[in-house]
Amino acid sequence: MSNAFHPHVVSLGVNRRRFIYTTSASTLGLLIAGCATARVRYKSPNEKLNVAAVGAGGKGGSDIAGLYDNGANNVVALCDVDSNTLDAAAKKYPGAKRYRDYRKMLAECREIDAINVSTPDHQHYPAAMIAMSLGKHVYVQKPLTHTVWEARQLMLAARRYKVATQMGNQGHSGIGNRELCEIIWAGTIGEVREVHCWTNRPIWPQGIDRPKGSDPVPANLDWDLWLGPAPYRPFVSPRDETDKDRKKKAGRGPYHPFNWRGWWDFGCGALGDMGCHVMDGPVWAMRLGNPLSVETVESSPVNNETAPAWSVLKYQFPARDKMPPLTLYWHDGSKQPERPREMESPKWGQSGSLFIGSKGKLWAGEYGGDPKLLPESKMKDFVKPPATIPRVPENSPYKDFIRACKGGLPACSNFDVAGPFTEIVLLGNLALRAGKRIEWDGPSMRAWNAPEVAKFVNKDYRAGWRF
Numbered sequence: 001m002s003n004a005f006h007p008h009v010v011s012l013g014v015n016r017r018r019f020i021y022t023t024s025a026s027t028l029g030l031l032i033a034g035c036a037t038a039r040v041r042y043k044s045p046n047e048k049l050n051v052a053a054v055g056a057g058g059k060g061g062s063d064i065a066g067l068y069d070n071g072a073n074n075v076v077a078l079c080d081v082d083s084n085t086l087d088a089a090a091k092k093y094p095g096a097k098r099y100r101d102y103r104k105m106l107a108e109c110r111e112i113d114a115i116n117v118s119t120p121d122h123q124h125y126p127a128a129m130i131a132m133s134l135g136k137h138v139y140v141q142k143p144l145t146h147t148v149w150e151a152r153q154l155m156l157a158a159r160r161y162k163v164a165t166q167m168g169n170q171g172h173s174g175i176g177n178r179e180l181c182e183i184i185w186a187g188t189i190g191e192v193r194e195v196h197c198w199t200n201r202p203i204w205p206q207g208i209d210r211p212k213g214s215d216p217v218p219a220n221l222d223w224d225l226w227l228g229p230a231p232y233r234p235f236v237s238p239r240d241e242t243d244k245d246r247k248k249k250a251g252r253g254p255y256h257p258f259n260w261r262g263w264w265d266f267g268c269g270a271l272g273d274m275g276c277h278v279m280d281g282p283v284w285a286m287r288l289g290n291p292l293s294v295e296t297v298e299s300s301p302v303n304n305e306t307a308p309a310w311s312v313l314k315y316q317f318p319a320r321d322k323m324p325p326l327t328l329y330w331h332d333g334s335k336q337p338e339r340p341r342e343m344e345s346p347k348w349g350q351s352g353s354l355f356i357g358s359k360g361k362l363w364a365g366e367y368g369g370d371p372k373l374l375p376e377s378k379m380k381d382f383v384k385p386p387a388t389i390p391r392v393p394e395n396s397p398y399k400d401f402i403r404a405c406k407g408g409l410p411a412c413s414n415f416d417v418a419g420p421f422t423e424i425v426l427l428g429n430l431a432l433r434a435g436k437r438i439e440w441d442g443p444s445m446r447a448w449n450a451p452e453v454a455k456f457v458n459k460d461y462r463a464g465w466r467f
Helices: 027-033 057-070 083-092 102-108 119-135 148-161 175-185 225-227 241-250 269-278 280-285 376-380 399-405 415-434 451-459
Strands: 010-014 017-020 050-054 074-079 098-099 114-117 135-138 166-169 192-198 293-299 311-317 326-332 352-357 361-364 371-373 438-441
Touching: 010 057, 010 326, 050 057, 050 102, 057 074, 057 083, 057 114, 057 399, 074 083, 074 102, 102 119, 114 119, 119 135, 119 148, 135 399, 148 415, 166 399, 166 415, 175 280, 175 361, 192 269, 269 280, 269 311, 269 326, 269 415, 280 352, 280 415, 293 415, 311 415, 371 376, 415 451
Parallel strands: 050 074, 050 114, 074 098, 114 135, 135 166, 192 326
Antiparallel strands: 010 017, 192 352, 293 311, 293 438, 311 326, 352 361, 361 371
16 A cells, blocks of 8 residues: 555565655655565573563563563563553563663563563554564564554564564464364355354443543653654543543543553454454354455444444455355444354353354354363264364464464464455554445555545554654
């Protein structure tokens, strides 16, 4: 996709697709342009893996702990825009160097072998792209990126730089999604033409307008770095009645450190949060690629600031690999599909998926876990098909990634898998924001019938972050 801030083109030699970046004098441009031939550090199984964290609290804290506890126990650098969070993490990893700006960390801390990126969605792409260009392996939280275009570029860049990669949709490493695929591929429920996915998210404010005014930025927070490539907006702390109520419940302001998910400038809404978990099994089991179309069935009001409070989306996929055309529905905001009469359990689960086949129905949990035929009593005598998909050691995405960083098999949710999957997920947001059915041309990342949505396929980056 063309962009006024992406004037230089470098061929990746992959299906004529292109990775675009600028060689301006900005920090990002210099880092990437100067390190296109950086040597990748693949360690031997017995060597220590030097890891760094981009985002040291919340999910970032649990991710770096997950890597540490599973063998990557040499944390050499920590980066966070919040000094309180950074100081707390440093107590756990006292030998790590501390940074506020990941661009500076990646430029200076050359002993890093791999990084974990657990930040708001809008920072995933630049952090991962810079790291890969420097020959670093990257583990990136879901959704892989903020836009469809960014997901494509990270996939292509991972091929170019030949680094180990993994997206943090941990269910892809688990046994549940593998058993789900094997049950469906064995023909147990026949031909599947309809799938439903649902979640109780959002559990943060959505469908709201931008707060007015501004407040002093807390001394511990570098607000400009938190915004990063996103458009500038003033810092706002909770202060009106609605925000005070939310603060009382969760201690969180409109943006930092958690409610950013609902804002289009920073997050991808409920779909971005849970789509890469709940849709993982269906996309894998049904061998889904680019959809033909995506549309909004119904939703609460959509605005230019935040995702809606709830929505129901419809994806249409063509026939593929001897499988018939498929319709996939996404339900969020606690909306759920019609309850199957065969279902015996009184509860759906807060998130999950339902497969409707010509010979029966199958239900799976949030991460594809514990797939069950309906009615559930069928499972008493059901003999699972033979295991045909390789299992991940201890079902651990961290062990999977570390093994890849040490020259082993590619991690199961590497960017060749996670990139196209993220594109599918984020197309739902494209349909929401377009307000119309999107007829999708996947290879060119273009809506045949809606050229106006190109501005949502990719985005402009704030000055100092353009590349």
